[in-house]
Amino acid sequence: MTQKYNNKKIIIECLELLDKGYDLKYCLRKYKGHEKQIRKYFSIVKDLKEIRKIKPPADFKANVINKTYNNIGKRYKVKPFKKLLKPAIIFISIFLLFIFSSTGIIYASQESIPGEALYTVKRGTEDFQLLLYPENKEARLHFKFLNRRLEEAEILLSQETPKKENVNMLINEISKGYQNCKQHSCFMGNEEEIITKGINNINNKYQNKYGQKIQFKQQGNSNNKKSIQN
């Protein structure tokens, strides 16, 4: 009885070991002294596994699936469009997110002044606008940008302690912008007068703040420079 119980235990354990991926040698090593019994059982298992060789005929295997589809009368194929739907939705979502977030940043940057993080975005957008605008309307854009620079300079100079390098950079931009406007003949009516007044106003504020007049960098012809200083 004990012998039979032991055999049962050993064989069941060996079968478990085989299921777990161990080989027969491992089992024989583990249960030394029972090799003969184990080998007898496992030769039967090996023979049983041979039955696996019995397989359905190849033509049956090939036809039965089509017969099944015919029997049911429909096949479910995911259309290529449907396969692409999910990636397309993801792509569009990312694209829209990008567009909306960049639009938001661009919108927010419009109020920025030199020295602020979004100011470069504002300037970048302006350069991009200049690239896209038709040539005949470019002049008005230059005028618009010059106005913006003047507004920025006013805001900057109205601050208690603006960074001088930012102010000087802006003054330079105003000078460049003014000359650009001259080149593109962007002033209409009394616009040049208004701009000149604005420049003079900035000049006064600058003098009040720093005790000296604006030193415009030498660009273009000297007449322009003079007109700004006047």
Added chain:
Amino acid sequence: MPSIDLYLKNFYKSGDDIWFERIYSHFIDKLYRYFLFRTTSREVAEDLAGDALVKIYKNLRNTKLNEKSFFVWMYKIAKNLLIDYYRKSDKDRGVDFENIKDGNLKDNNFFDISPFLKKELSFENDKLINSLNKLTRLQKDVLMLKFVEDLDYRTIAKIFGKRQNTIRGIVFRALSKLREDLI
């Protein structure tokens, strides 16, 4: 070969028949052998396997199975089809089919096919077949699922509605009987 689990997951996710065809390639041999050894007729086995495939295809979408539960489900479908087949054939022969229940499916059919195996399937191990014929139907079923179809104890236990340890005991007793008979 990748696991049937992966194909099942993809099938449930996309519903594409391409995944069903991959699942099918995993189980069709098992299904065919199941019917072949119980009906001893290649034609009947092919018909029944075809019917089982239709049932599996129709119902798989409404399930949520993994590899193990899939095989439990598949063998239950196969068993029901086999019962229907026996009922029908016995009715044709005038047998009282009401008495045929799940538990007493024809015992003598299984493996009682030595000449058939030899002739049609070139399986020459007469001794093994004769010894297998001396086992009970449950023992033969369990041995087939364990060693031919490579199912684990847990899945086999679920198919027969028994505990895993009971299945282990059945396997040992069946192997012992074969050993006594063969050696």
